[in-house]
């Protein structure tokens with residue numbers, strides 16, 4: 001009888017372990033939908049309304065690009081310039097540098113808060129503002145401002161409390177070397193905010209991402225030990241010479257000793273030599289997975305002009321990368337469509 005009970009207990013234990021492993025694998029196999037600059041397909045990028053909308057659309061993570069102000073405050077802006085998403089030219093005409101650009105680092109937080117944020121624009125030959133994505137939110141509509149990193153984290157954590165969900169932050173430090181050259185340690189300041197808001201371990205829902213190779217090495221080797229935290233690190237990469245060594249099989253193995261994943265451009269995975277009519281699958285995803293790293297490519301957009309020609313639709317693009325190639329997550333301007341696509345399986 002005792003022998004019989006032991007067998008039952010053994011089978012039960014195996015069953016529970018199997019269930020637990022299956023649940024754990026299901027969680028780790030879930031493809032992440034990362035709201036690129038928020039729900040930026042619908043509202044001006046990096047504004048709090050765009051982040052709240054992305055949250056409501058079901059994004060798993062919401063992205064912040066971060067730069068520093070003259071008075072050492074962290075603000076959420078795509079890059080260290082103000083002159084493609086704000087009205088800085090109208091308000092501070094004489095504050096541009098010799099290259100004609102307006103640098104966030106030359107303005108206090110109060111000055112930046114006095115600017116209005118609009119949908120991203122460029123200038124045409126006549127010097128007029130033209131929307132980069134003409135089908136999106138109108139230029140200069142309503143009243144949007146530049147948020148601080150802390151305001152954005154408080155929004156996300158506040159929604160996590162009120163909804164019971166657990167949406168993460170996916171924070172990119174922009175131009176760390178430039179900030180250091182200006183006497184500002186942006187990377188350390190961002191990590192201190194992570195620590196302040198409870199993002200301490202790799203189990204917490206936060207990623208640190210950067211395009212700069214030296215920055216990620218410094219974060220891993222110096223800053224995380226100094227601050228006594230250990231969060232997930234992502235090496236962003238583009239298709240230029242700077243990453244040539246890193247994307248070899250040996251380079252990827254070395255990267256995996258300090259990074260948890262990579263964030264490549266789409267073209268680094270689906271290379272094309274005929275203007276995007278066709279593509280060749282590179283070894284990047286295979287090598288990254290073999291080295292134990294996740295792959296979160298950017299940027300998935302539904303506009304035809306922003307989609308590779310070798311697919312006919314946004315859904316086909318998602319299917320190719322999420323299901324056929326098997327990446328682990330996507331940065332997208334349209335988190336609603338990506339969540340719907342993923343969850344319809």
Ligand code: G3P
Pocket residue numbers: 036063065078172209236263298299331
């Ligand atoms: O950080 C991933 C993706 O956002 C990189 O591109 O230029 O939009 O920051 P970018």
Ligand code: CA
Pocket residue numbers: 063064065172
């Ligand atoms: Ca980014």
